[in-house]
Amino acid sequence: MTAKQFFKSTAFKCIAVLLSIMLVCGVLLTFCNALFYVTDEERTARAIAKVFPGEEVTTADYTEDALNEEHAETVNYEVTAAYSMTGEREGMYLLTVVGLNGYQSGTVTCWVLVNTTLDGEGNRQFDGIERVVVTGNEKQSFISKISDSAIQSVIDKQDSDGFTAYNTTGISTGATFSLGAIANAMNGARDYVNRVYCGAISDYADYEYNDYISDATTVTVDGTNVNYTIVTTSNGPANAFTIEITVDPDGRISAYEIKVNGSNGTAQDGQAYLDKMSAIAKDLTGQNLASLEAMLDDGSLSTGATRSNTLCVQAALFATANYERALEDFGQGGAQQ
Amino acid sequence: MNKYKKITIDGIIFNNPTFMLVLGTCPTLGLISSALPALEMGLAVIVILTLSNMLISAMRKLIPNEVRIPCYIVIIATLVTLIRMVLDKFLPDVYEALGNLLALIVVNCIILGRAEAFANKHTVLESAVDGIATGIGFTMALTVMGIICEFIGTGSLFGFKIMDFSIGMFSTPAGAFIVYGLSICAFTAIIDRFQRAKRVKANKLARENLLDGENLQTVEEGNA
Numbered sequence: 001m002t003a004k005q006f007f008k009s010t011a012f013k014c015i016a017v018l019l020s021i022m023l024v025c026g027v028l029l030t031f032c033n034a035l036f037y038v039t040d041e042e043r044t045a046r047a048i049a050k051v052f053p054g055e056e057v058t059t060a061d062y063t064e065d066a067l068n069e070e071h072a073e074t075v076n077y078e079v080t081a082a083y084s085m086t087g088e089r090e091g092m093y094l095l096t097v098v099g100l101n102g103y104q105s106g107t108v109t110c111w112v113l114v115n116t117t118l119d120g121e122g123n124r125q126f127d128g129i130e131r132v133v134v135t136g137n138e139k140q141s142f143i144s145k146i147s148d149s150a151i152q153s154v155i156d157k158q159d160s161d162g163f164t165a166y167n168t169t170g171i172s173t174g175a176t177f178s179l180g181a182i183a184n185a186m187n188g189a190r191d192y193v194n195r196v197y198c199g200a201i202s203d204y205a206d207y208e209y210n211d212y213i214s215d216a217t218t219v220t221v222d223g224t225n226v227n228y229t230i231v232t233t234s235n236g237p238a239n240a241f242t243i244e245i246t247v248d249p250d251g252r253i254s255a256y257e258i259k260v261n262g263s264n265g266t267a268q269d270g271q272a273y274l275d276k277m278s279a280i281a282k283d284l285t286g287q288n289l290a291s292l293e294a295m296l297d298d299g300s301l302s303t304g305a306t307r308s309n310t311l312c313v314q315a316a317l318f319a320t321a322n323y324e325r326a327l328e329d330f331g332q333g334g335a336q337q
Numbered sequence: 338m339n340k341y342k343k344i345t346i347d348g349i350i351f352n353n354p355t356f357m358l359v360l361g362t363c364p365t366l367g368l369i370s371s372a373l374p375a376l377e378m379g380l381a382v383i384v385i386l387t388l389s390n391m392l393i394s395a396m397r398k399l400i401p402n403e404v405r406i407p408c409y410i411v412i413i414a415t416l417v418t419l420i421r422m423v424l425d426k427f428l429p430d431v432y433e434a435l436g437n438l439l440a441l442i443v444v445n446c447i448i449l450g451r452a453e454a455f456a457n458k459h460t461v462l463e464s465a466v467d468g469i470a471t472g473i474g475f476t477m478a479l480t481v482m483g484i485i486c487e488f489i490g491t492g493s494l495f496g497f498k499i500m501d502f503s504i505g506m507f508s509t510p511a512g513a514f515i516v517y518g519l520s521i522c523a524f525t526a527i528i529d530r531f532q533r534a535k536r537v538k539a540n541k542l543a544r545e546n547l548l549d550g551e552n553l554q555t556v557e558e559g560n561a
Contacts, residue, residue, distance in 0.1 A: 010401060010403065013401050014401045014403050014404040017399060017400055017401060017404065017408065018404050018407055018408060018411075021396075021400075021408050021411050021412065022411055025411055025412065025414075025415035028415060028419075029415060029418055029419070032418075032419055032422055033422065036422040036423060036425070036426040037426075038425055038426055038429075046429055135433075136433075141508065141509050141510075142505060142508060142509075144370075144371060144491060144508060145491060145505070145508070
């Protein structure tokens with residue numbers, strides 16, 4: 001085929017037409033992209049407008065803070081952005097938090113407005129959540145069932161363990177797992193503000209296996225035994241457990257008693273979940289770090305009340321893994337005595 | 338019948354893309370759990386379908402037959418991207434509500450189907466009318482099913498609470514699938530009954546004409 005024949009052929013016409021169309025479309029899209037580009041500032045302003053409906057909020061009313069990576073992520077939430085409000089809203093913090101462990105292990109992204117106050121000594125303290133706006137989700141098929149009033153009910157029912165969508169009377173949405181992820185986001189906002197802006201550093205921040213351990217946990221040392229009163233976080237539908245654990249010098253659990261069972265109060269299936277908990281999770285006496293770590297992998301926690309079992313084993317892991325450190329921190333002459 | 342009227346009625350009723358041709362099932366099942374996103378998706382499809390039909394019709398003599406499908410895809414993808422940009426800029430709530438299903442319009446069978454079946458054989462004006470009519474047919478179908486699913490699934494209409502009773506399954510694609518199936522049954526039954534009545538009327542008219550013809554022939558034979 002000669003060059004002249006090629007340029008007259010259908011193949012050349014096809015290539016020329018297709019490339020021409022692509023070129024024109026590409027140029028058009030480039031122009032439109034420049035014309036319709038939405039900046040990050042604009043996106044933030046839109047989200048903030050949802051948090052403050054009917055109020056005028058400009059970029060002068062808030063500053064974006066660098067994220068503290070150390071406190072931004074746990075097994076229940078992930079803080080992705082933090083803003084400090086200024087002017088008449090000073091003391092308020094706006095956080096973008098992804099609540100984890102929703103329906104089908106999906107997530108809910110929320111903007112959470114947290115209020116803080118100053119105490120008599122000028123220290124900043126968490127004073128509650130003002131508003132929560134849901135801006136996105138993954139796999140939450142029923143999230144449309146969650147009304148603003150349901151979210152407000154979760155905010156109003158805050159207790160010492162934080163916010164929970166489970167085991168709370170008066171909140172019935174038909175999307176409890178999604179609401180649970182929103183509660184996780186609220187807890188995330190509260191913890192982040194407490195630790196980063198209010199300076200409330202957890203006693204157990206450097207301890208191992210502290211993912212499910214609440215700051216309400218206490219430790220005492222009795223000779224060479226370490227006594228823990230462990231308060232766990234919630235874990236999906238399983239509420240916080242309070243477990244008393246004693247670890248002996250061999251690193252073995254010598255006493256184990258569940259004082260508050262988080263499975264016990266689940267609104268409808270409470271007793272059923274309690275029955276489904278593995279017998280070994282109810283009494284981990286005699287276990288040590290190695291045997292507990294093995295439990296995480298051998299499938300023995302999957303009994304139909306897996307989340308409750310997980311909390312029990314995580315509490316025991318925390319107790320056994322940190323024996324030496326707790327002895328040092330809380331024993332005679334320890335730094336925290 | 339005026340050809341534009343016929344194109345319009347075909348697009349909305351007799352060739353309804355959702356109920357009669359069962360095209361565009363993916364966004365249908367994904368969005369009819371509530372009425373508002375269904376309506377919004379329908380409106381986006383009307384705009385894209387009309388523009389793509391017009392462009393493809395205008396370029397039908399330029400595009401070689403061998404590369405027509407890639408050319409259609411490039412044109413449709415450009416239009417969809419353009420609409421996404423415009424929605425993201427000016428109607429962010431609509432953009433968020435439609436999510437990834439908006440991008441999936443690129444491979445929506447309705448748009449490619451109308452480009453292939455209609456736009457590349459007809460004039461720009463006819464193609465525009467077909468795009469609008471087919472889009473309206475799609476929008477109506479989606480909105481009606483969205484209203485049913487939202488009402489049963491959440492007890493509300495367009496986000497406004499109507500009743501406390503609801504069956505959650507109808508807020509999911511599984512419930513949407515059931516409503517979709519039943520809607521096809523109902524729509525097909527109505528169209529079938531209408532067409533049957535039309536056929537009966539036509540047959541009756543033809544028989545009367547035939548009888549009149551026979552009577553006339555008998556009279557003429559008598560006269561002869």
